[in-house]
Amino acid sequence: MDGAVYLFGQYELDTDRRRLSHDGQQVRVEPQAVDLLCHLVRHRDRVVPTPELIGLMGRGRAVSEAALATCLRTARQAIGDTGARQDLIRTVRRRGYQFVGQATVASAAPPAAPVAVSGTTATEADHEVIRFCRSVDGTRIAYATTGDGPPLVKTANWMTHLDLDRTTPMWAHWFDGLTRGRQLIRYDERGCGLSEWELVGFTLDDLVDDLDSVVCAAGLDRFPLLGVSQGGAVAVAYAARHPERVSRLVLTAAYARGQLIRARSDAERDAAEVDLNIARAGWRSQDSSFLRYFASQFLADSTPAEWDAFAAYQRQTTSPANGLRFIEEFARIDVSHIAHRVTCPTLIIHSRDDARVPVSQALELASLIPDSRLILLEGRNHLFTAADPAWPTFLSHLDTFLAD
Template identity: 35%
Template sequence: MIAYLQSTVEIGFVSGIRTAMAPRTQYAKCGNLSIAYQVLGDGPIDLVYAQGWVSHLEYAWESPDYARFFRRLANFSRLIRFDRRGMGLSDRDVGPATIEERVDDIRAVMDAAGSERAALLGVSEGGYMAAMFAATHPERTAALILCGSYARQSWAPDYPWGITLEDRDAWNTLMEENWGEPFELDQAAPSMAKDEAARSWFGAYLRYSASPGAVRALNDLSFEVDIRGVLPSVQVPTLVLHRSGDRWHSVPEAQYLADHIPGAKLVVLPGDDHLPWWGDQERLVGEVQEFLTGTRNSPPSERVLLTVLVTDIVGSTEKLAAIGDLKWKETLQAHDGVVRRELKNFGGQEVNRTGDGFVLAFTGPTRAIQCARAIIQELSRLGLTMRAGLHTGECERRETDLSGLAVHVASRICSNASPGSILVSNTVKDLVVGSGIGFIDQGMYSLKGVPGEWSLFAVVE
């Protein structure tokens, strides 16, 4: 677990806290339907984000990676996101939306958000509606960006990259049998296929977004869509982004878009993930920013004093060997639920997941210790023993990224903690004077990779 920590780690928001800090969900009227949307940021250019396949405005924020992606886009734009009809928080049970209806959804959301003209970012299947909107409403389109997109799904003699009707039916059957699980994550984002936190979130994201029947109907309609005839009519500046190892759609499909949209620019990025919020999202967002603004910069950073709590499951390898992969997966999911529930109770922030634990951050050390106590107590009921290490120090926060020596010190302290114990630095002990928390001096320690000798203390009841 210790080797996992690098010089920069990501900070997100725990379940409930992430959603609370997300923009307010509003509704636009499109005929008799209500289309859910959110607005984030106050940049000089409006950017409408059209997500492909399925979406859920609010549950998307439960992924630290997806949340970071949104905030990075909003760093240089006024980001407008929406759930198209039939998906997420918009009116459901309306049947699969045609491309014309999806264009209507975009127009209704822009009107409700007070956007007269915007750049459109269409991801995957979202490229259909974004390209169609740009072609039919050029006066309201500042630019078009297509990411992981394509002109059609089905195979044709002059479009050899598509899939056959048999392939689609087999995929639909597999989808219906496995909906609720992180379906196709190994293809959509290979870099995250073995990350249990990502798998858990992705499975829930699919469930919240749509039912299996709705997704099958959507897949059937999308199989029939062909926007090749639309492409030459797109007359706005266009950027086509695609990752070289994308397993859902190949680079030649992106090349086709760029070749048939007048003046379009194609940028092929390294990586295998189709979903843009995984993989090297900073490089991808940098291309978007440079295309829209002419410049590329990282979000500003700030120095902040935080208490970092690192947890680790004791004897996880032996536990896995004793109960098997499936049962261990269920145990880890229960473990994650306990940690995130207590994190919410004590007002902390989730920095990152490790294989057997978490990196967490708090604005005060007392709450961090109380949270660690609660987690240890709850995990004991699951038959799990946890150890924890805490240190308070300056960290550098850049949007949702967190780095600094304090993270590494807390990790090294955790590695020295006894099973079931909470070990803290002298700094933490001094800051909680008067809280009623007791400590036992554990002596001086050399922390691997950290200069000097460190006085550590074990928390006692």
């Protein structure tokens, strides 16, 4: 029955392809959560013991019950269930978990596509391969190489999911634009996307180590580096520590100091705390109104429907616990003391009225990095949308700079 397609409510679960759909539309879920859901549905006739599920997640390595709880929460959210309601996945105290929804077998699934080499997943996209490497502390990092031509490495940022980005309106145009005439190397940050969600550490040094592990695994010696949003700070730190490897640096919507670090006056500190508290409340409660406000800072000129889509995408990319941790850490990130050590030519592009990161941060980066040039574009979006007039201008400046 391993190759069956199960129906429950408006959901369809193809256990062979590890694919969950809702009303015919694929639901993007972290792979471990899909595996967990498939196992529970297959064995819905019994309570699945906790050690069995931990063994399924770990596949030979140690996994904590906290990690299992996080994965279960993700699986529940994907099918519209919660730990409090438990309409579909029930917790059986001191024993384990059981899928209690009314599931029927629709059909046997057709044969799956050929399995890729161990550690590598070929996507349906042309010339794209997702691979995995290990960071210095052993954390599993997922990275993808796409396209042909000279390389461009993009640091991870808030938030990505390698398996979703090509079809997500928020990122699809970035992907298409950045792969034009070049090979793009991108990766999921530790704690989100296809990378490992159970965090050992989450410091700036950890994030720089993750980037270094990816470029080493990709076999790159010297390359241009793109940092977007908080990924800009990681890019600056990497370029400062590895000047021999970074040929050119591009920073957009970036900052040297996080929101709490750059606050100078009482008013700025109060504003930073209010903003952080709203973000914390949204991630803790998963309340749509809080998450919509948070999304509106990234996509200021978008519609409420687009903000909701962004919020839904975030819920698919990481757990609420990790979302909170990211918010706290990024508010305190600081590379202002090492930015002067960046020696490569640097292009800084920023929206004049960025609603998330003030333009003063772009000015600060330009003053700190010796060989830098600053371009300010009209607009309020923190992340350029496909419809943003600044988007083609950004790509034009990027292409010219990398071709010089």
